[in-house]
Amino acid sequence: MSIFSFFNKTDKTGKDSIVSSTELGEVSDTNPSETEDVTLALSISESWEISKEQEYVLKFLSNDLPPLQPNQLSLAGIDIEADPYTDDWNVQAFFRSSLDRPITMEKAELVLQDADKKTIASQEFDLSELGSIPPLSNRPWIFKFKKDALQVSEIPAAGWSLAFNVQSLVPHAVDLDASWEEALTDKQKSGLAELVKKLPELKPQELNITGFQTRFSEDGNLAVSVFIRNGYSKQIELEKLPLEILDATGSSIVKGSFNLDPLVVKANTTKPWTFIFPKETLQVSDPDLSRWTARIPQ
Numbered sequence: 001m002s003i004f005s006f007f008n009k010t011d012k013t014g015k016d017s018i019v020s021s022t023e024l025g026e027v028s029d030t031n032p033s034e035t036e037d038v039t040l041a042l043s044i045s046e047s048w049e050i051s052k053e054q055e056y057v058l059k060f061l062s063n064d065l066p067p068l069q070p071n072q073l074s075l076a077g078i079d080i081e082a083d084p085y086t087d088d089w090n091v092q093a094f095f096r097s098s099l100d101r102p103i104t105m106e107k108a109e110l111v112l113q114d115a116d117k118k119t120i121a122s123q124e125f126d127l128s129e130l131g132s133i134p135p136l137s138n139r140p141w142i143f144k145f146k147k148d149a150l151q152v153s154e155i156p157a158a159g160w161s162l163a164f165n166v167q168s169l170v171p172h173a174v175d176l177d178a179s180w181e182e183a184l185t186d187k188q189k190s191g192l193a194e195l196v197k198k199l200p201e202l203k204p205q206e207l208n209i210t211g212f213q214t215r216f217s218e219d220g221n222l223a224v225s226v227f228i229r230n231g232y233s234k235q236i237e238l239e240k241l242p243l244e245i246l247d248a249t250g251s252s253i254v255k256g257s258f259n260l261d262p263l264v265v266k267a268n269t270t271k272p273w274t275f276i277f278p279k280e281t282l283q284v285s286d287p288d289l290s291r292w293t294a295r296i297p298q
């Protein structure tokens with residue numbers, strides 16, 4: 001792979017960032033109380049074509065990395081080079097695993113931090129491109145941060161680190177408010193979780209409103225239940241939410257703006273919530289709700 005022409009010197013300007021595999025939902029047969037150091041070996045895929053000189057540099061860098069504890073994942077920053085044509089940053093690093101079995105990663109947000117732990121770039125990467133990472137190994141890789149993901153113009157000289165946004169690796173989950181947690185049965189909670197699983201995948205940094213239930217009260221008020229879906233890597237707090245309901249014909253039947261207290265939706269979660277539209281705000285007395293849409297009005 002030609003990208004490994006970047007690994008052309010043995011100097012290391014970056015630092016290591018480490019997470020426990022249990023933080024990512026991984027399970028291992030290794031006793032978690034074991035704390036002995038684990039030395040990792042260089043892992044180079046058979047499909048990669050690299051020169052002997054590059055292999056020597058990679059082995060030197062790999063051997064110079066500190067050992068890990070069992071069941072850890074690490075990103076060891078090596079160096080950063082700017083692309084002179086695009087101004088993207090090519091971040092050279094090792095993906096390190098002290099797990100006792102192979103691991104294949106999926107999409108995850110990675111965060112680039114300076115020596116003061118200040119975030120200077122963040123971007124989602126498809127880590128499956130690294131392939132299957134063997135047990136107890138260091139795999140070199142180039143993480144290309146696009147220019148528009150960079151928050152600074154100067155490459156840090158030393159002490160920077162590349163880290164996992166752990167929340168982005170945790171499977172998307174339902175975030176039930178305490179009132180819902182108490183009111184719903186286990187079967188109803190499972191039903192909501194199944195509904196959320198069937199929804200289209202959220203894009204990074206996307207906030208989405210998806211309706212799932214409507215009902216009229218005896219006094220004619222319309223109760224609309226929606227999923228508030230948070231694709232951000234941090235929690236959001238909603239203090240006010242404008243909402244519009246469209247019926248099966250695509251016509252607007254009601255609009256309203258709701259003050260919230262605020263409503264907190266945790267990172268990478270979906271929160272169900274119910275909004276009540278008073279009878280007098282309905283624009284149609286008998287709307288066709290066989291199909292309907294909830295949206296934030298323009």
